[in-house]
Amino acid sequence: MLFPPNRCHSVWSFFLAIFLAFATFREVRAYHSAQDRAVAKSASVHYLNTQPGVKYVGDEVCGSCHASEYKSFKQTAMGKSTSVPSQHDLDGLSKPFTFSNSTLNRIYTVYAQNGRMYHAESERDESGQLVFSDAHEIAYVVGAGEIGKSYLVTKGNEFFVSPISFYTRVNGWDLSPGYDRSLFRGFTREAAELCLDCHTGQPRFVSGKPDHLQQPPFRFLSISCERCHGPGAIHVRQRKAGAALKGSIDFAIVNPRELPAEIRDDVCAQCHFMGDAQVLRPGKNYLDFRPGTSLDKVVATFSVPAKIKANRFFALNQFEQLKLSRCAIASKGRLGCISCHDPHVESHGAEAAQYFRARCLTCHSVASCRASADSRRATSVPDDCVTCHMPKQPVENMNHGALTDHRILREPSEDLQTRDQLLREPPDELVYDARVLGFEDTRSDLRSLALAYPQVAGQYPELRRKGFDVLQQAAREFPDDAEIQGTFGQVLSVLQPGEEAAEALQKAIALGSRSPEVRTRLANLRLQQGDVAAVIDICKESIEIEPLYTSAYLTLARAYLISNDLPDARETLDRVLKLDPGNDAARQALLKLQTVTEGNP
Numbered sequence: 001m002l003f004p005p006n007r008c009h010s011v012w013s014f015f016l017a018i019f020l021a022f023a024t025f026r027e028v029r030a031y032h033s034a035q036d037r038a039v040a041k042s043a044s045v046h047y048l049n050t051q052p053g054v055k056y057v058g059d060e061v062c063g064s065c066h067a068s069e070y071k072s073f074k075q076t077a078m079g080k081s082t083s084v085p086s087q088h089d090l091d092g093l094s095k096p097f098t099f100s101n102s103t104l105n106r107i108y109t110v111y112a113q114n115g116r117m118y119h120a121e122s123e124r125d126e127s128g129q130l131v132f133s134d135a136h137e138i139a140y141v142v143g144a145g146e147i148g149k150s151y152l153v154t155k156g157n158e159f160f161v162s163p164i165s166f167y168t169r170v171n172g173w174d175l176s177p178g179y180d181r182s183l184f185r186g187f188t189r190e191a192a193e194l195c196l197d198c199h200t201g202q203p204r205f206v207s208g209k210p211d212h213l214q215q216p217p218f219r220f221l222s223i224s225c226e227r228c229h230g231p232g233a234i235h236v237r238q239r240k241a242g243a244a245l246k247g248s249i250d251f252a253i254v255n256p257r258e259l260p261a262e263i264r265d266d267v268c269a270q271c272h273f274m275g276d277a278q279v280l281r282p283g284k285n286y287l288d289f290r291p292g293t294s295l296d297k298v299v300a301t302f303s304v305p306a307k308i309k310a311n312r313f314f315a316l317n318q319f320e321q322l323k324l325s326r327c328a329i330a331s332k333g334r335l336g337c338i339s340c341h342d343p344h345v346e347s348h349g350a351e352a353a354q355y356f357r358a359r360c361l362t363c364h365s366v367a368s369c370r371a372s373a374d375s376r377r378a379t380s381v382p383d384d385c386v387t388c389h390m391p392k393q394p395v396e397n398m399n400h401g402a403l404t405d406h407r408i409l410r411e412p413s414e415d416l417q418t419r420d421q422l423l424r425e426p427p428d429e430l431v432y433d434a435r436v437l438g439f440e441d442t443r444s445d446l447r448s449l450a451l452a453y454p455q456v457a458g459q460y461p462e463l464r465r466k467g468f469d470v471l472q473q474a475a476r477e478f479p480d481d482a483e484i485q486g487t488f489g490q491v492l493s494v495l496q497p498g499e500e501a502a503e504a505l506q507k508a509i510a511l512g513s514r515s516p517e518v519r520t521r522l523a524n525l526r527l528q529q530g531d532v533a534a535v536i537d538i539c540k541e542s543i544e545i546e547p548l549y550t551s552a553y554l555t556l557a558r559a560y561l562i563s564n565d566l567p568d569a570r571e572t573l574d575r576v577l578k579l580d581p582g583n584d585a586a587r588q589a590l591l592k593l594q595t596v597t598e599g600n601p
Helices: 034-042 059-063 067-073 193-199 233-241 266-272 318-323 326-331 349-360 373-377 385-389 446-457 461-477 482-495 499-510 516-528 532-545 550-562 566-579 584-597
Strands: 097-101 106-113 116-124 130-137 140-142 148-155 158-161 164-167 172-175 203-206 209-218 277-280 299-303 392-394 402-404
Touching: 059 067, 097 172, 106 172, 116 148, 158 209, 193 266, 266 318, 277 446, 299 446, 318 326, 349 385, 446 461, 446 482, 461 482, 482 499, 482 516, 499 516, 516 532, 516 550, 532 550, 550 566, 550 584, 566 584
Parallel strands: none
Antiparallel strands: 097 106, 106 116, 116 130, 140 148, 148 158, 148 164, 164 172, 203 209, 277 299, 392 402
16 A cells, blocks of 8 residues: 555654555344443443553464454455565566656666565766665565555664555556655655554554664554454453353454444544544554544544645545545434445455445435436446445545545535535634534644644645644643644744744753754754854754754754864765765765865865
8 A cells, every 4th residue: 555645743744555445344244232232332431452551462363263254354455454575576577667757856766686676766967977876675565456555665673665656556666655746755754653553563663762663563564353353362361261241242352333433433543534634642652542442532633624625635534535425424423434344355346336335225225316227337337336426536645546435425526515614614723533423522622733733734825824823822831741842843943933943942852852853943043043062962962862864964064064074074964875875965065065175166
């Protein structure tokens, strides 16, 4: 699957890629008795495996009892979400494949060598001379190929996204999402916490360093059973011991079908609803979410008002689209993701069309369709409801991508009355969450809202004024919040560079911020003030925290140049090019330094 570029875990809105097409699910089994379902609804927060510390057991343990579900799930896109390069991935690479991009002035190559896959980026000058070349072995393949595949490389104990992706729709290679718009370049895009959380079974992050992984890096390579059912240790122990159930529901393991609507779909939303901005709750990380609890307790999700976003489609917003549908609104929460999708199985073509038609007809009738019988039979698969009411739409943040429109429109041209219009949200205010109408019993808190606006302001200038006002208010009301102060300082350093911005950044560091971005912003402000000694100390601290953060090296090199310490400036720029051979800023700085040392004017 491909990583869409609309989400980075600091300033960018994070991206991440997608495993669409849950595809088919078997007939819905009979409901439990009304009494059992009432117990499940009221006791959902009492599932034993929702608590922190309950151990995960892995798919193989689940498969020892649930063999049929295990076998079919392993054939789905989620079950094959991440892999190591195989012979199948190397097929077709008997000769290197090369393509170029004139905008970036880069050449990209995919090749195989000694049974391993490599991606390379290079540049040549006007005379054809090689300027640089940077090649990396592919460590992991992300995606089962439904839409495409992205690739991860390693640098030390960190993972980075390759600038090259494979696209199934065109059966070929092209730039990874975001690279075509110069949002990212080279092998410098971190495969950060959220990205790995959704695409792998369970990453093993180094404590306090969300971009660094232990060895081995993953407990389970692909998405596992426990992503949707929660950790299984208690369930396995009780079933092996033959413990009696109280009623027909096993409260040692979550079954999403038994959850109340307001938290049922959070199981899917943890990866399929990225919104336009996400803000982690204080002290939380994405792996803290447990099925059977509210996702909102871990992360606050925001969407840009539809009046601003219009009909622009983005990856990972199927959940939000579904909540905008008449079907979801009219059902008052009964309709959810698993009303139509079964994550255990996946079908394609005519089989999928027939299945989803059957799901539609559980609520609708053939007579209610306004299309003529002839036009219905004329679809590529006759009488395919999805073709007309959920057509594929091009995705703005993914090359060569088209995803199913989950708004379930009566007509493709229908002017949908969107959720934020129904709620009469102010046109410049981010929409909080996307729960079904009637379940909006909470409002966004000031802290989360303040941290969300900077994630979208770059792409939506209409929200900048309101966003700055909210952030400024939060900075006053949360003087001891390191993330608020750091974000406020970074925004000020762009809009109003000066001592107020520097004070906010310095305050964030004093409050415990470990962000290299905060330190480098502060260093640049101190450089403008002429405090070179402070700049050197701040940059060295930033590099100690994150040795691969090249912006800190570049600022440090500038400080050395200003203090006329040319040897240290050269050494620092050389280190940048070792980390990132395609770094144009470092290369140009070295050329200028060379003219100085040679005594040229």
